[in-house]
Amino acid sequence: MAIHGARGRSGGRPTLEEVAARAGVGRGTVSRVINGSPRVSDATRAAVEAAVAELGYVPNTAARALAANRTDAIALVVPEPETRFFAEPYFSDMLKGVGAELSDTEMQLLLIFAGSDRERQRLAQYLAAHRVDGVLLVSVHADDPLPDLLAQLEIPAVISGPRSAAETLTSVDSDNYGGARSAVEHLLARGRRTIAHITGRQDVYGAQRRVDGYRAALRDSGHEVDERLIEPGDFTEGGGRRAMAALLDRCPHLDAVFAASDVTAAGARQALRDAGRRIPDDVALVGYDDSAIARHMDPPLTSVRQPIEEMGRAMIDLLLTEIADRRPTVSRDLERRQLVLATELVPRTSS
Template sequence: MTSRGTRSREGKARDGRPPTLEEVAVRAGVGRGTVSRVINGSPRVSERTRAAVEAAVAELGYVPNRAARALAANRADAIALVVPEPEARFFAEPYFSDIVGGIGDALADSGMQLLLTFAGGARERRRLAQYLAAHRADGALLVSVRADDPLPELLTGIGIPTVISGPRSAAEPLPSVDSDNAEGARTAVSHLLARGRRTIATITGRLEVYGAACRLDGYRRALAEAGHAPDPGLIAVADFSEEGGRRAMAGLLARRPDLDAVFAASDVMAAGARQALRAAGRRTPDDVALIGFDDSAVARHMDPPLTSVRQPIEEMGRAMAELVLAVVAGESGPRHLVLPTELVVRESS
């Protein structure tokens, strides 16, 4: 006797319903997105998995939905990397090259191309929207996005699956990948305290950037854990640039000449801070210890070499690409990934 949900060789259940993609996935022992990739001829599956799915399709008599097949046929086989920053900053900062490297690694075996585009102004955003609305890309990756940037809503409004690097807030609705900014900063400042530093300043990035605000929170948390009340005079806001770090450091020295340590929220700003310290006759680390964030090539090549919080930037890029590929394929999974950081101690602290 056959139960209500049992499928016949003709692909019909006793209730007359055709088999579904989900039932094929259960029969094959894979995810729904994997079945979709096999049916649409994607190279991103192993031969063993392909054979299992094809066997389940044949056994259940599954017939792919025509609309879904048409959508697959219209795919661009491309992912857009959208950067709302000036091109000069993109090519000057190691963060961007590292994250592109990770994205490229993840896309290498997917058959997807990577399209790089800059969208820092209203005209560029309009052109990008027109381009993507014409189905020139299957998904988008956003990096360096400010809290008030309209780009995420623009992309989701035209139906482009989008993943963001660094959420805009704790309530970010888009899938996102980030490093543990607050814990990285807390670890850096705790290291300075353990080395006997007591008047510790920080140079933050733009605080409308959620990651920069989290790093400031970590700085404050480390001080509070050690019984120190944060001093507003020891906090300088900059813009993640070398010149911004130099100006911020000069201002800190003018306000608090007694400071004995600085945590800069990026290696690039730490390099600018080092220039200001040297110009003021302060030795690093003898007079002022210095720590950065990113553990980029800048940190390793400074004099003295810079202690820095390592965030796994390439791994973040890979995770972003894998996440957007999963969203494009209709797969479910974690929507918000936070990767751990590590303090790399060098001579500057």
Template sequence: MSPTAQRPDALHPGAGGRATARPTLEEVAALAGVGRGTVSRVINGSPRVSAKAREAVQAAIAELGYVPNRAARTLVTSRTDSIALVVPEAETRLFSEPYFSDIISGVSAELAETDMQLLLILVRNQRERDRLSAYLTAQRVDGVLVVSVHRDDPLPGLLESLEIPSVLAGRRGDLEPLSYVHADNAGGARMAVRHLLRRGCSQVATLTGPLDMEVAQARLGGYRRALEEAGHAYDEALVGLADFTEEGGRVAMRELLARRPELDGVFCASDVMAAGAMQVLRAAGRRIPDDVAVIGFDDSIVARHTDPPMTSVRQPIEEMGRTMARLLLDEIHERGRARRQVVLATELIVRDSA
């Protein structure tokens, strides 16, 4: 709420040549020769309207080009018919490209069947976080989708206490109380590492994401699991802590190479990290995949353009978006039902880098 200069043109109410005032429900009723209640019933699909009245109303609506005023409806129903997709912006940068837009695609595909409108809200600093809190508190949406969650993010807690229907992409931990959809990160990582081992790699390293994110933890967990299953000892020196970014991948790869020059395989928890790692490896004179095999995660557009094209773990991102939307709609329509939690399968896309 900015404290000043809210209405720069308060002197000219309705000025500016805005098109003629929109017809109201009252006018439709008058034209159709019925009462307001009947028009409302027709608009909202109530069955208790005679065919004759319904036709008269529909004709009047068509003639006047009537469109209901949502604010008025919201005021009385306190439904808004819109849901928010909240994106911690730092995240957008990291996951970059397709992840973000594929989620949106999926969500909006699912919403297409509905009257729900999708709102996008970016949050990248404290100021915007506060604005969001106010926004949510003002009940301006019927539900919230949150893309990617850090363990210490206050937002899910806020959503919980506000009792706003919400679905997370990913989760904070095993005991996530909110609904969520996520990919089988551990399984995908395990698959990737097994692929490397099967290929004959004996010194498999990994580049992780930020470990305050459950995704990153899960992928690291899958890596460990695959090694253990194959009887390899877990070697901390083979674990490079990074942050999902390309630059982070480069830095961590360099350190890894210094610590364990003999490594012959790297599982990276994101494609862009893998791309960074591949640059470093090539600069160090390693051939890919002959000297070092590399696998990424996400199967993003980057994976298809590296040299050589990158083997990567695909997660069904658009499907995740669809599922999130579906769960959220369920939760909105039947308040108080149990939380819903869905895990979707991942898949290894084999190209030339491993």
């Protein structure tokens, strides 16, 4: 942990040159050892490593960045205010995966919030200065200009949750379609016949896919899709409550509800209670996200779990590949990479 040994004449930190002198080799050779090049004999490598240890040499990042034109840093950009970042476990889980995958790398992770216009401005400057080798983008809205800025600056980037089926950036997503399917299939398997769906905001691609999955599950099991059973929500509790009330009004005979998020389900539950319907006796309820809310709801809520941590890991993998790819060759034929990870239904007593 401690830095030991003698220093260069100036009292500052040792340089490559000093290590080279100590090991009795040239500058280039030390550089090769430091960077793990295979073109060094074992004896030389050992000598250099000894000199590095004796002097407590640590490479100067700035010099390296200047000479090699890379920063060895990537940014996790959160286009939200800090508050939401801390409030939602989504980010914390993702950060855990990202951190884990990065931990055996030399890469440094920067966390950048871009909630306000001011922060956006700063971020743009930051990216223009190419202060990171790549960017991880989470929770981006459909009309966000950030992805385009990144493309224009030719900065490698990976987005979690593509903006549409035609997303141009490399993306990682969970299987919203399959997740929704499994929720509906679960309800069908439990004998439910009239299954309603409260959707998420339809300008979010993932929410659209959940509707698609809902439809497909019904059709594939020979049921007809009744459009009156699909009610728009907005991922909020209030939205869930209102949507549920509307559904009960329109189709009082429904016996199950698939909500596009746990928070939405919480709102729906309230409306169901107000209408005197028991869960799951009268109406079965399934949510999405498998958040803390689901576990603590009364009754505990069946929900679809997304592998957020794994998504974080995958994003790093893809980003590092992308960064590595663009280094030697000029071939820009990087085909679109879109990774979709499986979800998992977590059954609880609400269904």
